[in-house]
Every structure is written in C-alpha cells, then in structure tokens.
C-alpha cells in the first residue's frame with residue numbers, strides 16, 4: 038500500500054525517468070534501436086527497480102497512468118532528439134496487457150501527434166500474457182496499431198504460453214528471445230536447442246529476432262551464427278540515461 042501511494046506521488050513529483058538500452062545489429066555492430074525502461078528515483082530509497090514497482094502498479098491499475106507517462110515521455114524525448122538533429126533509431130516502449138483497450142490506438146495516436154512524432158519512431162513491446170488472453174478484440178487493436186504504422190514486438194518470448202498458432206494469429210514483426218534462454222549459450226545444450234528453434238521459426242515467419250540479456254562474446258558469436266538479427270544486453274550496454282544514449286549514437290556506435 039505504501040508503494041502504491043508513493044508511486045502516485047512519484048508521477049506528480051517527477052521522480053520517474055526513462056533509461057534507454059541499445060539494440061545492436063549483429064550484422065553491422067551498429068545501434069539500430071533502443072528499449073525504454075522505467076526507473077524510479079525515490080527521494081529516500083534511491084533507485085527503485087521496476088521489478089519491484091511494476092508488479093504493484095499492475096495489481097493496482099496504476100500501470101495505466103505509468104504507461105501513459107512512459108509513452109508521453111518517450112515521444113517527448115524523441116522529439117527533443119530530432120530537434121537536436123540526431124538521427125534516432127526506433128525507441129521501443131513496454132505496454133502492459135492492461136493498457137490494451139479499445140481506446141489504446143486513439144490514445145497513442147494523440148500522443149504521437151502532440152509531439153509530432155512519426156509512428157515508426159516508436160515500437161511497442163508486448164508480453165505473451167496478452168496473447169493468451171488473445172481474443173479477437175486484442176487482435177483488432179493490434180491490427181489498428183499496425184495500420185497506424187507501428188511495429189509490435191513480443192517480449193520475453195518462450196517464458197509464457199504462446200505457441201506457433203499464436204504467432205501466426207498476431208501481427209507481430211519482432212520476437213525477443215527471453216534472457217533465460219540466452220544465459221546458457223553456447224554451453225547448455227537445451228538453451229542452444231531452444232534458441233535455434235526460436236530463430237528458425239522466426240525466420241520462417243519473417244519476423245525480426247532480438248536476443249535479450251546478452252552478456253558474453255561467446256553468446257554473441259553463437260547468436261550471430263544462428264542468424265539472430267539483433268542483441269540487447271550488458272555486453273554492449275546497460276540501460277543508460279537519455280543523454281548517455283544520445284552520446285553513444287553521436288560516437289557512431
């Protein structure tokens with residue numbers, strides 16, 4: 038309960054911040070995107086992890102206000118970067134399943150318009166739980182977002198209940214292999230088999246594939262060999278504040 042009320046205040050007191058973690062092309066080694074990740078600078082507790090407060094926000098419904106703030110802030114930032122003449126790859130924001138209602142496409146369109154941001158500058162990351170609830174209504178909302186020009190990525194792939202059938206039904210252009218399967222590469226046979234299967238399937242479905250949580254050069258080499266498109270992880274960079282991310286781009290990374 039305390040976290041909930043403090044989180045409400047955090048929204049008003051500017052205690053929230055977005056960090057950006059680069060996504061890197063395995064072909065060119067260049068930054069080709071970033072994921073925006075929420076951070077909370079609590080005046081007493083210091084940096085509070087989203088692993089702690091996102092579940093509370095999900096439970097209480099506060100995730101709707103947080104999610105709206107994240108979209109607004111990401112668009113504001115993209116606009117600021119553009120005004121500074123930085124060429125930005127797409128920035129991905131995480132969407133909670135709870136944000137997925139009929140009004141979502143309209144709400145997102147309004148935020149994009151307010152900041153004069155093109156829809157292909159913002160990607161949306163969704164989780165498998167949304168697909169499992171996957172009614173025709175959810176598919177219709179996704180199709181509207183895609184029709185607006187937005188790309189959808191499926192986060193944490195492999196940890197939930199999604200199957201081949203789901204992947205065919207939903208207009209998803211990118212799969213993100215969950216960190217838990219990347220950890221054991223290239224030494225754990227099971228992780229290798231799972232990673233190989235996911236990449237092969239994604240290629241057949243013409244989806245881009247991003248490996249999460251890449252920490253070692255060996256993992257990277259294995260993923261490149263498999264034909265994975267992008268990596269995200271500490272090997273290249275942790276999530277960093279906006280100014281640091283912009284500096285990385287300026288250095289031509």
Ligand code: G
Nearest residue numbers: 073074075086087088091107131132133276
């Ligand atoms: O950044 P970190 O690995 O600590 O994030 C922990 C969890 O919080 C991850 O599962 C991540 O997806 C989630 N998360 C981070 N930022 C956001 C956000 O803006 N919205 C939602 N819904 N989840 C987020």
Ligand code: G
Nearest residue numbers: 131192193249250251252269270271272276
């Ligand atoms: O659930 P989601 O994939 O949105 O969350 C991404 C989370 O993974 C972020 O909290 C981020 O800080 C974390 N993360 C990103 N790269 C790495 C990594 O290489 N190793 C580990 N252990 N965590 C990572």
Ligand code: MN
Nearest residue numbers: 072131162192
């Ligand atoms: Mn994510």
Ligand code: NA
Nearest residue numbers: 192193215249
């Ligand atoms: Na993930």
